[in-house]
Amino acid sequence: MGSLEALAAQIQGLSSSAGDISRLHVILKQAEDSLRSESTRLSPILNQLDPSIHSLGYVYILEACTSIPISKEQAATLVPYIARFISFCVPEQVRLAPDKFVSVCKRFKEQVVLLEAPIRGVAPMLAAVQKLQSSSEHLTSLHPEFLLLCLLAKCYKTGLSILEDDIFEVDQPRDFFLYCYYGGMICIGQKRFRKALELLHNAVTAPMSNINAIAIEAYKKYIMVSLIHHGQFSTNLPKYTSSAAQRHLKNFCQPYIDLANSYSTGKIAELEAYIQTNREHFENDNNLGLVKQVVSSMYKRNIQRLTQTYLTLSLQDIANTVQLNSPKEAEMHVLQMIQDGEIFATINQKDGMVRFLEDPEQYKTCEMIEHIDSSIQRIMALSRKLTAIDEQISCDPLYLAKAGRERQRFDFDDFDTVPQKFNI
């Protein structure tokens, strides 16, 4: 116990300046094993430390405390400690030991889930993400943990806040897959289908040497969201998709591809019959809710198709074509689509007719200019980043070695001052 006391004293003494902290870091790394062996007796030490000053020491001790499995009762006492630590800790100190911090936060997530109160973890995990990330463009291992807690606690709106950031740096590939998958689910919950599609698309097309389960589940949801949002789905994946995905994804998602094929016939009865026969499969995948949304989107799709053929149509004709029960039902469907901006039309109750209109957007207003401007700014920033990456790669030794080796000897250009072979 004496060595622990000594360690606590060192933490308290060496936490004030940057130089002290580096020395403390070395000491802590050496003390790791002894901390692990004393993990059950570390709680009193925590009481002597202040998370807002001794963050680095605190995180090492917390990590040792949480490295052993604990019971529900122990979790109940530990969870508030960790929550307080996260809200008070100093980002500069915890970023010196990122994997320890991540480990503590992941155990924290497991504990709030064990206590069946995921909502307790939402605010602390968001704070943890913001303290760990070096910039808003950095995807940490804690992003998916935060999104998972939001999903479990049904705090979808809170989850949306971190999905708005553009990501340029990723710590681990698995984080990225989970971030896109959970993020997609949050967007689906908030009915932000365009953004959901973007995230799920990224999960499906991300580089992978072998097919992984996250990409498969993401593809299943991608198919359904594509039907809901675009009314169509194509099995063609973009060129930049990994060959593993191109070859194997479809095999795991056949029922969903068949669903899309049934959808494309435009016949509601057929679609519903297909879903009924395969109901259990969708239920096991936890996708039944989404499947129901696919069905209700079909009415919208069929009405939208009418706008391509007709300028005006009677409510009775709409009801007949789209298989609704009455002109009044058709009127309500059209009204809801107008409310959601999915169609441009006016209803003439006197004649019982609907007139389909063109999109009135003239793209001439100040707001539209602002919108286009911000998109251009965003793309320019992306373009600059790509140029920077391109320059970095051109200087990369591995790339130069390969490029140098592949060049033919005695090219006409070789009689320049450009060297043709690199010995690295």
Place this chain on the structure above:
Amino acid sequence: MDFSLLTEPLASKSYEKIADICDNLLLQAAAEGVAYQDQWPYAIHLLGHIYADDINSARFLWKSIPSAIKESQPELVAAWKIGQKLWTRDYGAVYEAIHGFDWSQEIQGLVAAFSELYTKRMFQLLLSAYSTISIQDTALFLGMNEDDATNYVLRRGWVVDPASRMLTVKKQTIVTEQKLDATKLQRLTEYVFHLEH
């Protein structure tokens, strides 16, 4: 628990802020491990989401409330009824849900403000969706009796045909200021520079 952050927006009728404030307070209370559920103003929280037209968040909030609390707070159930009617797009029933409960003093202002806002939103919807509409349906959508509804729309430029009990919708042209300033020229210069290099 400190609800002082809520009193100011409620007093100044800035109801659009209620949902965000409630969300943050709830997450803070949950993080601290406080047993907040019994004292939490769920009805105000729910109505805050409804006011901000975020029915998805209202639904998720409703799902997360323990059933014991739902059973013991009739005002909360009445508040959710409004959300339910909005979710199923039962346009006329929303007004019934609004008027079908004797709201407590705290909530009255919020509900009345929402009712006004909803009427305005419905009127905008009718403007964009209908060229002609019956007086009966207009009254249903605006939550008024037929005479009041007719007067409401007549004041806004619509035309009534008493014989057929039909209203013709007239849109009022809104002119928004379209001003461009020098920063736009600066931006265009930046774009050209970027494209050239």
